Amino acid sequence: MFENMDAQTFNNTFIHKLDTVDGINKLAAAGAAFVREKIREIGFARRILPPESVTRADLTRSTDHDTLIKIVDIEHGSKAMAVNFASEADERWIQGKRYAIPMFKIESEKFVKDEGELLAYDYPITKVIEENSVKDIQRVEDYKFIEYCEAAISVTSKRVVSSATRADRKELNTLFKMIDGDERAVGVVLLNTVDYDDYMIQPATEVGSPLASEISVDGYKYQNIMNRRSVVTNKTEIVLPGEIWAFTEPAYLGNFFILNDMKFWIKKEAEKVMWKTWEYIGMGIGNIRSVAKIELDVASPIPSAGGSY
Amino acid sequence: MVMAINEARTAPITEDLTTEDLSISVIRGLESVFRKDIELAAGATFAKGEWGVLDTEGKLARPGASATADAFVVFNGTDRFDVKATGKVTILMGSFVAKTSKYDAGPSYAVNDYLTVRNLGGGEAILTKAASGEPGVGRVLEVGNGYLVFEYIPAAVAP
Numbered sequence: 001m002f003e004n005m006d007a008q009t010f011n012n013t014f015i016h017k018l019d020t021v022d023g024i025n026k027l028a029a030a031g032a033a034f035v036r037e038k039i040r041e042i043g044f045a046r047r048i049l050p051p052e053s054v055t056r057a058d059l060t061r062s063t064d065h066d067t068l069i070k071i072v073d074i075e076h077g078s079k080a081m082a083v084n085f086a087s088e089a090d091e092r093w094i095q096g097k098r099y100a101i102p103m104f105k106i107e108s109e110k111f112v113k114d115e116g117e118l119l120a121y122d123y124p125i126t127k128v129i130e131e132n133s134v135k136d137i138q139r140v141e142d143y144k145f146i147e148y149c150e151a152a153i154s155v156t157s158k159r160v161v162s163s164a165t166r167a168d169r170k171e172l173n174t175l176f177k178m179i180d181g182d183e184r185a186v187g188v189v190l191l192n193t194v195d196y197d198d199y200m201i202q203p204a205t206e207v208g209s210p211l212a213s214e215i216s217v218d219g220y221k222y223q224n225i226m227n228r229r230s231v232v233t234n235k236t237e238i239v240l241p242g243e244i245w246a247f248t249e250p251a252y253l254g255n256f257f258i259l260n261d262m263k264f265w266i267k268k269e270a271e272k273v274m275w276k277t278w279e280y281i282g283m284g285i286g287n288i289r290s291v292a293k294i295e296l297d298v299a300s301p302i303p304s305a306g307g308s309y
Numbered sequence: 310m311v312m313a314i315n316e317a318r319t320a321p322i323t324e325d326l327t328t329e330d331l332s333i334s335v336i337r338g339l340e341s342v343f344r345k346d347i348e349l350a351a352g353a354t355f356a357k358g359e360w361g362v363l364d365t366e367g368k369l370a371r372p373g374a375s376a377t378a379d380a381f382v383v384f385n386g387t388d389r390f391d392v393k394a395t396g397k398v399t400i401l402m403g404s405f406v407a408k409t410s411k412y413d414a415g416p417s418y419a420v421n422d423y424l425t426v427r428n429l430g431g432g433e434a435i436l437t438k439a440a441s442g443e444p445g446v447g448r449v450l451e452v453g454n455g456y457l458v459f460e461y462i463p464a465a466v467a468p
Contacts, residue, residue, distance in 0.1 A: 069319070074326040090336040097326045100319040151321035254320075284320030287327055 043138035044233045045145035048188050048247050049283065051256040059103065059259070069100045070282055072255050099286050103259055106140045107278035108133035115271045133277040137262075143238050145283060148254075149245060152288035160294045166198035167191065167244060168206065171294055172226055175246050178292035186228050186292075187249035193234045194241035194301050199225070242298030248290040256283040331410035331456045332358030333382050338405030344384055346397035355398050357386040358411035360426040360434045360446070369398060372426050372434050378444035378464040380426035380434075382407070401461070410456045413437035422449045423468070424459055441468065 059068040074097040081089050111133075153159045158178045164171050176186045191199070200220045204212035214221075223229060228246070233239055247253055259280035266275035285291060317324035335342060347363075350370035355361055360380045361369040372380055385392055385399035392398055401407075412418075413429055416438040424447045425439035436457065439445040444466055451458035 077327070077329050091339040093335060093339060095330045095334075097330065098318070099322055099326055100315070102319060148321040151323055155323050155325065282320070285322055288322055288325055289327060 042135070043141050044190060044231050044235070044239075045142045045256065045283070046138075047231045048190060049145070049250050049254055049256040051258045051281070053261075054257045054259055056259070058257075068103045068259070070103065070255070070257050071098050071100050072284070072286055073098050074286055099284060101255055101257060101282040101284040103257070103280050103282040105278055105280050106137050108136050108276050110274055110276040112272055112274045115268070115273055118273060133264075133275075137277060137279060139235065139238070141281065141283075142233070142235060145256075146238050146245075148283065148285050149291045149293070152285045152291045153293055156289050156291075158289070158292035160292075162294055162296050164296050165298060166201070167195040167296060167298075168199065168202050169226060171296060172244065175244055175292055175294040176226070176228070179246055179248060179290065182289055184248050184252055184290055186246045188231055188247045189225055189228045190231045190233065190239060190245040190247065192236050192239045192241055192243070193232060194236060194298065195244055195296070196220070196230075196232045198298070241301060242296035244294050244296070246292045248287070252287055253290045254283065254285040254287065257281060330357075331408050332356070333384060333401075333411070334408040335401070335405050336408055336458070338403065341403060342405045343402040344399050345402055346395060346399050347381075348397050349387070354387040355383040355434075356388065356411075357383055358409055358435070359383050359386070360436065361398075361400070362426075369400065371432050372428050374428050376425040376427045376439060376443040376445070378425070378446055378466070380446050380463075382409075382461075404461065406450065406458065406460050408453070408456050408458050409436060411435045412457050418449055418452045418457060420449055420452065423447070423466075424449060424457075442466065 054070060056068070059070050061068055076094060076096050078092075083089055160174055160178070162171055162174065172189065175189075179186045200215050202212070207215075239245070259282075262277060262279040264275070264277050266273070268274075318326070348368045349355075350364050350366075350368040353361070353368075353370050355369065360372060360382050362372045362377055362380050364370040369381070369383075381400035381402060383398050384401050387393070387398060412424075412435055418438060423439040423443075423445040424436045425443050425445040426434060426436060428434060429437060436446070436459070444464065446463055447459040447461045449457055449459050
């Protein structure tokens with residue numbers, strides 16, 4: 001609807017459309033479409049644990065309060081044994097395990113702006129929506145995801161503290177073995193841009209001259225690191241420099257559910273324009289042994305900050 | 310659906326859900342063992358794998374301080390919806406061999422040790438090692454990492 005339109009014209013049109021009910025509906029729809037597309041590109045949790053859509057019918061409610069959960073099964077164990085002809089194997093009463101994923105809401109701030117002031121902006125209002133709503137929401141998703149991963153490794157102890165000062169293959173190897181050595185396989189490695197930068201300065205004696213030469217010119221341009229899909233984030237407040245995470249593929253890791261779709265609300269009251277965005281999600285690391293972390297002794301990349309992480 | 314929050318099994322998860330539930334896992338005799346529902350003594354609650362004794366009304370009560378051979382392991386505990394509905398827990402009777410992670414971790418165990426049931430303090434009612442001459446409920450067949458395999462022999466007396 002707003003493609004090929006300069007920013008000021010866009011903002012003007014935006015305000016006029018808010019004066020009609022039909023216009024508000026169209027703007028809300030356009031905003032929702034835009035939000036959904038962008039958040040899939042930038043949330044790292046979604047790249048590690050792709051979300052599934054659920055509806056109210058998929059969820060269970062509580063008798064004690066008005067909240068919802070999604071109950072997910074954990075694969076039942078089984079085994080075989082060698083026995084004599086006239087003997088028989090052990091018996092097992094099937095007793096499946098499940099876990100509950102509580103749904104919760106992530107909501108942007110409610111943005112309020114005077115229509116006159118809105119016209120003073122030289123960039124499209126969609127940028128504002130993106131920067132102030134989409135990024136806030138995706139950041140909370142990622143923050144909760146890492147919080148849940150921390151809870152997992154606090155139980156499994158799949159956390160190594162290393163004195164190494166930068167990410168390299170040796171440290172990643174230590175990280176991967178915590179999962180690969182537990183009858184699982186690392187599918188994804190999550191690291192921040194600081195450690196990714198460090199990974200690219202490995203000497204030719206480590207990675208070989210062709211790759212070192214290539215990295216020096218083009219950077220590390222592969223999607224995989226040591227045959228594991230890499231997810232690089234610039235959110236160093238959530239994934240601290242020096243912290244590198246490894247995960248299995250989603251089927252062995254957990255679940256991420258979105259109830260219905262992300263909602264975008266917009267309203268004009270007199271000269272005030274206000275809007276907000278929210279979603280209902282639930283996520284869980286059902287298989288806590290499928291997560292591991294290594295913590296390197298990485299110095300602060302900002303010299304004036306000093307210290308290390 | 311009525312649902313209480315099980316903290317360890319509600320995200321964020323703090324339990325390894327890939328491990329086998331060994332509260333009480335019958336590995337021999339599942340087809341022949343008797344699974345009997347029995348009423349609860351007033352105020353009594355039981356988790357799966359705990360042991361109870363019959364009171365004078367034939368209801369399942371927590372065991373007393375003395376070792377007893379007249380005890381039954383709980384197969385369906387009071388945390389279940391159906392037990393809540395019926396007011397009865399399910400106990401196991403008859404001959405069986407089982408694994409359990411619910412045992413007194415204080416003593417050291419060896420194969421052929423006799424096991425008994427008593428109030429271990431605070432109402433805790435799980436298997437423990439029987440002293441010489443004490444009545445028991447079974448005998449250790451295997452000492453595993455965090456579990457015992459035992460043969461249920463009610464009225465056994467520890468040598």
